[in-house]
Amino acid sequence: MAETAVCLGTFTAVKTLWEVRIHKINEELQKEKEFRQRLLLVWEERAALAKLKEKVINEGGRAILRIEEEEWKTLPSCLLKLIHLQEWQLHRTSLQKIPQFIGRFHSLVVLDLSRNSIESVPKEIGQLTSLQELLLSYNRIKSVPKEISNCISLERLELAVNRNICDLPPQLSDLKKLSHIDLCMNQFTAVPSALLNMPNLEWLDMGGNKLQELPDAIDRMENLHTLWLQRNEINSLPETIGNMKNLSTLVLSNNKLKDIPVCMKDMTNLRFVNFRDNPLELEVTLPPCENTDEEEQQEMFGIDFMHMYIQESLKKTGMAFLLILISPQYSEEE
Template sequence: MSENVVSTGAVNAVKEVWEKRIKKLNEDLKREKEFQQKLVRIWEERVSLTKLREKVTKEDGRVILKIEKEEWKTLPSSLLKLSQLQEWQLHRIGLLKIPEFIGRFQNLIVLDLSRNTISEIPRGIGLLTRLQELILSYNRIKTVPMELSYCASLEKLELAVNRDISDLPQELSNLLKLTHLDLSMNVFTTIPPAVLNMPALEWLDMGSNRLEQLPDTIERMQNLHTLWLQRNEITCLPETISSMKNLSTLVLSNNKLQDIPECMEEMTNLRFVNFRDNPLKLEVTLPPSENIDEEEERELFGVQFMHTYIQESRRAGAHVNCSTPSPNSIDADG
């Protein structure tokens, strides 16, 4: 009996020794694997950094990272070693996301990441207080963070052809220097209040959205000189549009307008307007012109067409004034 006890004890002791050895061996293997992975990461980072440095150019005194038609689904943290960059131009590289460390590039003036597959704008974007241009067209963005309003130097914002953006945070009206805004080919059903309250806005494209009506408060955009509203479902124009004294270009082609409001005669600064492909009630034919430029402008259902239409409509007694506010009018303040 005692021999069995001794034998069992010896086996257990040997077993314990081997278990410790195996455990230590596994730990050593794990550390070795982690070390190897670390070496691989370091090597990959160095390779990536070398490749990135090869893409850095200098134009007009500005340090630019320019990559196009290469595979860069993510940007490595080694990019932080190039913090002097003032402009990113990364097009068609399959980029899935803007890196969270974007806010550490305090020298960035232009961030152009158009034609990628980005689905989100990180909140850290608000740390880029020197950023003047943000171009994110042709991506998959659905929402815009309010932190973007902290980019106090922003002058140009392009979010065209993301196809799913339907609104903007009210805080974006704090972008006091923003003059250029492209929201075309998304799913807006009205002009967001944030846009109406942008004090410096001069150029706005909301073509190819789902606009059915323009807000009566559209006149707030007093500095606007160019407004693109093509390919929407707009049925009428508010009377207040005639108060947009600086508006010189207005594109309304491919909408559902049945009439041209009389108040538009007051828009003396209007130099280019396009009413093509609207179901207008009257058929107006302009007399032929010997001037080629005038003829081309007529083909676009332009300013002369607009004035002639209003005059013909007035003579026919079929004209209606610009739409007046009604309980169903869009409230720009939400």
């Protein structure tokens, strides 16, 4: 029995010793694995940084990161070593996410991430107070963060062909320098109130949305000179549109307009309009031009068409008014 106890004790001691050794070996293997992983990450970051540095160019005194048609679904944190960049131009890179560290690039003037697969915009973008152009067209963005209103230098905002944006945060009206906005081919059913309160808005494209009407307060966009509203469902125009004295380009093709308001005859700055493909009630045909050059320049549903349509509309209204005036006389004679 004593010998058995000694053997059992020896076995237990040996077992414990081996378990300790195995545990230490496993720990060392794990540490070595983690070290190799860290080393691999370091090398990958160095390789990525080297690759990114190759994409940096200087144009017009600006440091620009330009990547086109290369796959960069995410941007590595090593990009922070290029914090001096003033422009990002990343097109067709399959980028899915704007990194949260974007807010640390305080020198950015242009952020152009068009034609990617971005689904959201991080709130940290509001830290870019020097940003003048934010170009995010042809992505998959569904909403716009209110923090963009903190980009106080922003002059140009492009969100075209994201397909699902349906509104803008009212805080964007704080952007006093914003003059150019492209919202075409999204899901807007109304003109966002933020746009009506932008004092310096000059160019707006809301074509290819689901607008059914324009707000009566549209004339609050008093500095607007270009307005694209093609391919919507607009069925009438408010009388207040006649107050937009700076408007020079107005595109309303492919809508559901049945009439052109008379007030538009006094919009003297209007240089280009397009009413093509609307179910207008009056049939108006422009008179033939005297020479071929004028005929080529004449827009079938343009300015001349608009004025002639309004003229015919006034004639029709005048005739209707006369009929109302004289109809009692006929009744009395009878």
